[in-house]
Amino acid sequence: MKPSAITCADSTLALLRDPYRFVSRRAAELDDDVFETRLLLRRTTCMTGAEAAEILYDPTRFQRAGAAPPPLQKTLFGQGGVQGLDGERHRRRKAMFLRINQPDRVEALAEVVTREWQRAVGDWEVAGQIDLYPQVQLLLTRAACEWAGVPLPEAEVEVRTRQLTALFDAAGDVGLGHLRSRAARRAAERWATDVLEQIRSDQLAVPDSAAASVIASHRESDGRPMELRIAAVELLNVLRPTVATAVYITFLAHALDVHRAWRDRLAQGDGTEDLAFIEEVRRTYPFFPVVTAIVRDDFQWRGHHFPKGRRVLLDLYGTNRDPRAWEHPDRFDPERFLGADPGPFAFVPQGGGDPAVHHRCPGEPISTRLMGVALDQLVRHMEYKPGQPAAPIDYRRLPAIPQRGFAIQQIARRRS
Template sequence: MDVFETRLLLRRTTCMTGAEAASVFYDPARFQRAGAAPAPLQKTLFGKGGVQGLDGEHHRQRKAMFLQINHPDRVEALAEVVSREWGEAVADWTTADQIDLYAQVQVLLTRAVCEWAGVPLSEAEAETRARQLAALFDEAGAIGLGHLRSRAARKATERWAADLIEQIRSGQLEVSDSSAASVIANHQEPDGQPMTPRVAAVELLNVLRPTVATSVYITFVAHALDTHPVWRERLARGDGNEDLAFVEEVRRHYPFFPAVAAIVREDFQWRDHRFPRGRRVLLDLYGTNRDGRYWDDPERFNPDRFLGEEPDRFAFVPQGGGDPAVHHRCPGEPISTRLMGVALEHLARHMTYTPVVPAALSAIDYGRLPALPDRGFRIRNISSRPA
């Protein structure tokens, strides 16, 4: 069934799945993003005023800003910083009895993205900022104390980022013109005015937070390498040409967040189903990425499927669908795939280690947002492998 109705947070909601559904969902004439995200996520994961909730020309200009920040040359520069940080981290990990890969990667990614983005970060505050940035996505969908921690982290990081924006605008803080912090601080809205410091802070966090959130996908890379030893050996012996295929299959096979939301602009019909104006609609990302009508043997982990032509942009939707310049597909997707590739390079070819709990004994906890191995992914006996 491609479409059905249910209730979510006491609100009638329509759910959609599949490539054809995704092509409808990402039609800006039919759907808007303003008001789509549930209030708890606006106060934690996204922040108010960010690109995720914009439409029309406002969205196009804000998205262009992010595409400038994520220019291929800049993405490669970030990858170089992450690779350096990873190598330095491994030197520390070798002296530890064991490490939690997910938590440690968050810290190294925080150091790297702040340096790259033009955000000053002392060594003393690196772990604190890593915890705060992680709380924005790791506990965004939690209830109780987890949600409160995420909201507290949102307030703290927005104050921090807004202060940086004001320092850049006043000339108190000098940063590279190509840095994310500079691009955001100097961005002009459709009315020719800069964003308010608070909204600019939200957008700066929309660079830092998703980069640190790549720690989820990197944990999945490690889990997949341990689950599929044939592929681990194949990649270890390879020259890197198959790395991206493995990364893309990880993004297809493993879930991050299960769905995205939009609001119907005007009444329309699709598949004999009525979509009334104002209705919240969810697109099933996980199910679309495993839809047997498009994917051959979808439950099988098979990176070979990505060694041919690129998949349809509405069938492969781990971080949204369509064209990132036009639709609400994540503009940071190139950062995710490139940093997953950096992690794969180190895990498969530059390190040796032993999982504390083999991946085969640690199932993915789909009840968690984001999903992660239910027994974590801790590693021991860590050493560097000569290049």
């Protein structure tokens, strides 16, 4: 068995300093896809690469109950949601999300987002210069609530946008940012609870296919409706990440600015290469660094011992850039997505495996479709100039949006 003491000093600070590259860099130094360390004083095994991903998504070896670090449960995830379920309870709850995100519903959301985007461009024309990241958060909050069946009076748009954003944008912070994110979770859960209560008591009529209605009427394996507190967590599991697509849209605008030849190619194209560009943005830009799971029962893999109860981290960012799966991984080349499908474990920006069976994100059709709306608007329906030369990405930040945000100016609707 390989010596596991090599990296057993606590690595929490090293991970916080470089959350996206810590695992792949340490693995490269050790020339091993698996290594053991301590995080928050707890022994933790870190893994990288497609084969490690395939192991982590094997439900006979790993469970998710107890896997999420407590600070993230109090901010990003909430308690009692689908992320911490296993087996039949997980499959049943997951089916609810797949119903919420089925193709006609994704198209319905894309239509609302397109309308909100067009409306926002009118305001941006008047403003002259805007920071794209917070502006897209606002328009996605409006669109997500309308689509999900959650009433959002105009006077509440800013506060709800701030709350939903704080759940993902400040969740990885320590100190004040963390406290802000916890307060946002409490307020947002109260809001979601109130909406679901109104739907259950017929005070609020919402179309059956809308997310809030599907969640309000969902029944657990024992035939009972979900506990209201948990239903609120699940409603936020739809609203929060839909708004978080603002991060990917900011990356998209950054990539269009940095890769001008591609921008021209997409502008002149018929849209068939849009998805390849979007996938390359999701592969190369840093959003979700890792996922975690707990070892069910002792096993050995690649000469390493995985003891029951051990927390294991899978490196998503590094797996998407692993040279064994990706030729010239640091090169931004959307053409790689015009060819063969990379498979369910090598391309894991939103997790790996099968979303119906594993914990892979059920929201990939939404995030890629909304990035498609943004690409179409930015490239084919708007004129604008970047406010400053594209800033480098801040890899210490979670999520790692460009330093100083992404300002655009001289904005006009293209009239053709």
